[in-house]
Amino acid sequence: MHEATEPAEAKGWQDFANCLGVDPDLFFPERGASTREAKEVCKGCVVREDCLEYALANGEKFGIWGGLSERERRRIRRQRALARRSALEVEAGGDAGGASATA
Template identity: 65%
Template structure:
C-alpha cells in the first residue's frame, strides 16, 4: 500500500509538467549553449501557469542546467544563497 501511495504522489507531482508551456515549445530554448540567450525561454515562462511549481521542482532537485521557473542556473543559485 505504501508503494502505491508513493507512486500516486509522484504522478501528482509530475502533473504540473504536463500543463507547462515549455512542453509545447522547442526544448532547446530552455537549454541554451553556454553564453546563449535565455530570452525566449524566459518569455514563455512569464505566462506559464505552473511557473512556481517548476521553480520549486528545480530548487528541490538541484537542477543545474536550463531555465526552470523562469530562472537560469545562476539566478537559482543566487536565490538559494539568499534563502540560507
Template identity: 80%
Template sequence: MDVVTLLIDRQDRAWQHRANCMGVDPDLFFPERGASTREAKAVCRGCVVREECLEYALANGEKFGIWGGLSERERRRLRRQRVLSAQQRTALVS
C-alpha cells in the same frame, strides 16, 4: 523503483502537463553558454505552474537550463538566499 514511488513521482510532476513549455523546443530552455535566455524566460513568464517548476528544479538540483523562469546562476543565488534566511531564522530562535 517500486510502484508506490513511481506513482508518487508521477503525481509530483503532474504540473508539467499544464506548463507553457509543453510542445516548445526543449533546446530553447538549454541555451549554449553565453547565449540569450530571453525567449525561454518569456515562455515561463506567464506560466501557471512556474512556481512548481522552479521548486522542482531546486529540489532536484537541476544545474542546467531555464526552470521556473530562472537560469542556473539565478537558481544558485536563490538557493544561497534561502540558506542564509534559514540560518538567520535558526539564530533568532536559538
C-alpha cells in the same frame, strides 16, 4: 485495456506548463547564448512557481526552470540558506534567552 486519457487530478504540474511541446533545446542554450526566448515562454505560465521549486529542490544545474537561469536559482538557494541559518540562530538564542528569563 489501456485508457488513453488520464483524469485531470492525476496530471502533474508539467502537463499544464507553457513549455509543453516546445523544443527542450530552447531551455538549455549554449553557454553565452540568450535565454530571452525561453524566459518569454515561462512568462505568464500558470505552473512557473512549481517548475522553479522543482528545480530548486532537485538541484537542477542547467537550463531555464521557472523562468530563471542557474545563476538566478543559485542566488535564491543562497538567500534561502542564509534565512534558514538566521532562523536557527534566532531559535537557538530564543531558547537560551527563554530559559534564563524564567530562572
